[in-house]
Amino acid sequence: MHLVFATSIVPCGAPETGYEIANAAVLGALARAGVRVTVMGFAWPGKQPAGPHETVLLGHVDVTTEGAPALRKVGWAATALASGLTFASAKLRVTGEREVAKALQSIGPFDGIILNSVQIAGAFEELLTSRPFAYVAHNVEHRSARENAAAASGRLARHMFEREAELLAALEARLCRKARFVYTFAEEDAAALGVAGKGLTAVLPLVTRAAIPDATAPHTPQYDAVLIGTWTWAPNRIGLDWFLNEVVPLLPEDFSIAIAGRAPDGLAGAHPRVCFAGRVEDAAAFMCDGKVVPLVSRAGTGVQLKTIEAFELGLPCVATSHALRGVAERPSNCAVADDAESFARTLVEARDASWPRLDGTAFHAAQQAALDANLKLGLAALGNDRAGAAA
Incomplete structure (x- = not known):
C-alpha cells in the first residue's frame, strides 16, 4: 500500500513540538505496518526534510503566530477573510492549489491520503478530499477555538477565535463525513466529532520516543x-x-x-x-x-x-x-x-x-502495541477502496 501523508509541517529532524512528536508516532506505526509513505507538506524556514527521498516539499512557512511580524499577521488575516478559510489554513496558502495538484501528480500512483490534522485539509480541501482519505484529528479544533475565545482578553482576538470556531466546526464535520476512517487521540474527541460508535474510527494511543531511556542510572534532580x-x-x-x-x-x-x-x-x-x-x-x-x-x-x-x-x-x-x-x-x-x-x-x-x-517500559510497550493495532483498522478501510483509488 502506498499512501500520501499530507501534513502542514513535514519532519525536519528530531521532533520538538507536540504536533511533531505525534506525527513521528503515526509515521513510525505506518512504517511498522509495512506501508510505503510519501510525506507532502511544508518545512520550517531554513530547514529541509529529514527524509528528502520520501518527501514532496510544497514550500517553507513559519506557522507560529506568536512573535510573527505584524505585517505577516495582517496578510494571514486578509487571506483568511478573502477566501473564507480559517486563520490556521490561510497560513499555508503560500502555495496555490495548482502547485499542490502538480505535487500529487508527481508522486505517481497511490492508494489514498492521510490528512494529518485540519490545517492542510482546510487549506486545500477540495483537492485533498477528492481521493480516498483517512483523517487524523489531532484535536477537536472548533472546541479549542471556543475555549480560546472565552480566554481571550481583547475584543478582536475574541472575534477571530469565534470565527475560527464556526469555520472549524463546519470543516471538521465535512472531513469526518467524507473520510473513509477517522483517527483521534482520545475517546472523548471521537464523541465530540460525532464519529464514536460508527465503526469507522479508532483512537491512536501515542508514544513520544522509539525506546525508553535507562531509568536506573543515579540522578539528582536540580x-x-x-x-x-x-x-x-x-x-x-x-x-x-x-x-x-x-x-x-x-x-x-x-x-x-x-x-x-x-x-x-x-x-x-x-x-x-x-x-x-x-x-x-x-x-x-x-x-x-x-x-x-x-x-x-x-x-x-x-x-x-x-x-x-x-x-x-x-x-x-x-x-x-x-x-x-x-x-x-x-x-x-x-x-x-x-x-x-x-x-x-x-x-x-x-x-x-x-x-x-x-x-515506564510497560506503559510505553502497551501504548505502542495499541497504536499499531488501531492504525491497521483505518488501513483496512482504505484498502477496501484500493482498486479504484490508485491515481
Missing part, C-alpha cells in the same frame, strides 16, 4: 518541579497561566520551579521566582531534573503528550483531570488535583515524600 511545553499555543498557555497565577503563589518560597519551551515575551519578567529555561536540547533529561512534574492542562482537546512522556519516563506527577484525557491507566506515582489549593499541596507532598520514579 529542581522541585519542572514543566516543558510550547507555551505560545493558546490551550497550553491557559494551563500555564493558571499554574503561575494561582498555584505558584501557594507554594513555599523554597519550592524551586523550572519551565522549558517556547514562552511568550515578558512572561519571565512577570514571574521572577520561576526559572525560564527556554528551548532545551534534551526534553527527557530536563524532565528528569525535577522531583515532580506538574501536568497543568486545563483547555484543549486531543491528548497531552507531556503526560505520555512523563509516564514513559516513570516520573512522579501531579495532574489535572484534563491532563489525563486519552490515557487509559494512571501510574501509581501520579496524583490528580483540579483546584489550585490541592494542586499546590500535593506538589509539596510529592517533593517532601520523595515520590519514587517507576519503570
Whole structure:
C-alpha cells in the first residue's frame, strides 16, 4: 500500500513540538505496518526534510503566530477573510492549489491520503478530499477555538477565535463525513466529532520516543518541579497561566520551579521566582531534573503528550483531570488535583515524600502495541477502496 501523508509541517529532524512528536508516532506505526509513505507538506524556514527521498516539499512557512511580524499577521488575516478559510489554513496558502495538484501528480500512483490534522485539509480541501482519505484529528479544533475565545482578553482576538470556531466546526464535520476512517487521540474527541460508535474510527494511543531511556542510572534532580511545553499555543498557555497565577503563589518560597519551551515575551519578567529555561536540547533529561512534574492542562482537546512522556519516563506527577484525557491507566506515582489549593499541596507532598520514579517500559510497550493495532483498522478501510483509488 502506498499512501500520501499530507501534513502542514513535514519532519525536519528530531521532533520538538507536540504536533511533531505525534506525527513521528503515526509515521513510525505506518512504517511498522509495512506501508510505503510519501510525506507532502511544508518545512520550517531554513530547514529541509529529514527524509528528502520520501518527501514532496510544497514550500517553507513559519506557522507560529506568536512573535510573527505584524505585517505577516495582517496578510494571514486578509487571506483568511478573502477566501473564507480559517486563520490556521490561510497560513499555508503560500502555495496555490495548482502547485499542490502538480505535487500529487508527481508522486505517481497511490492508494489514498492521510490528512494529518485540519490545517492542510482546510487549506486545500477540495483537492485533498477528492481521493480516498483517512483523517487524523489531532484535536477537536472548533472546541479549542471556543475555549480560546472565552480566554481571550481583547475584543478582536475574541472575534477571530469565534470565527475560527464556526469555520472549524463546519470543516471538521465535512472531513469526518467524507473520510473513509477517522483517527483521534482520545475517546472523548471521537464523541465530540460525532464519529464514536460508527465503526469507522479508532483512537491512536501515542508514544513520544522509539525506546525508553535507562531509568536506573543515579540522578539528582536540580529542581522541585519542572514543566516543558510550547507555551505560545493558546490551550497550553491557559494551563500555564493558571499554574503561575494561582498555584505558584501557594507554594513555599523554597519550592524551586523550572519551565522549558517556547514562552511568550515578558512572561519571565512577570514571574521572577520561576526559572525560564527556554528551548532545551534534551526534553527527557530536563524532565528528569525535577522531583515532580506538574501536568497543568486545563483547555484543549486531543491528548497531552507531556503526560505520555512523563509516564514513559516513570516520573512522579501531579495532574489535572484534563491532563489525563486519552490515557487509559494512571501510574501509581501520579496524583490528580483540579483546584489550585490541592494542586499546590500535593506538589509539596510529592517533593517532601520523595515520590519514587517507576519503570515506564510497560506503559510505553502497551501504548505502542495499541497504536499499531488501531492504525491497521483505518488501513483496512482504505484498502477496501484500493482498486479504484490508485491515481
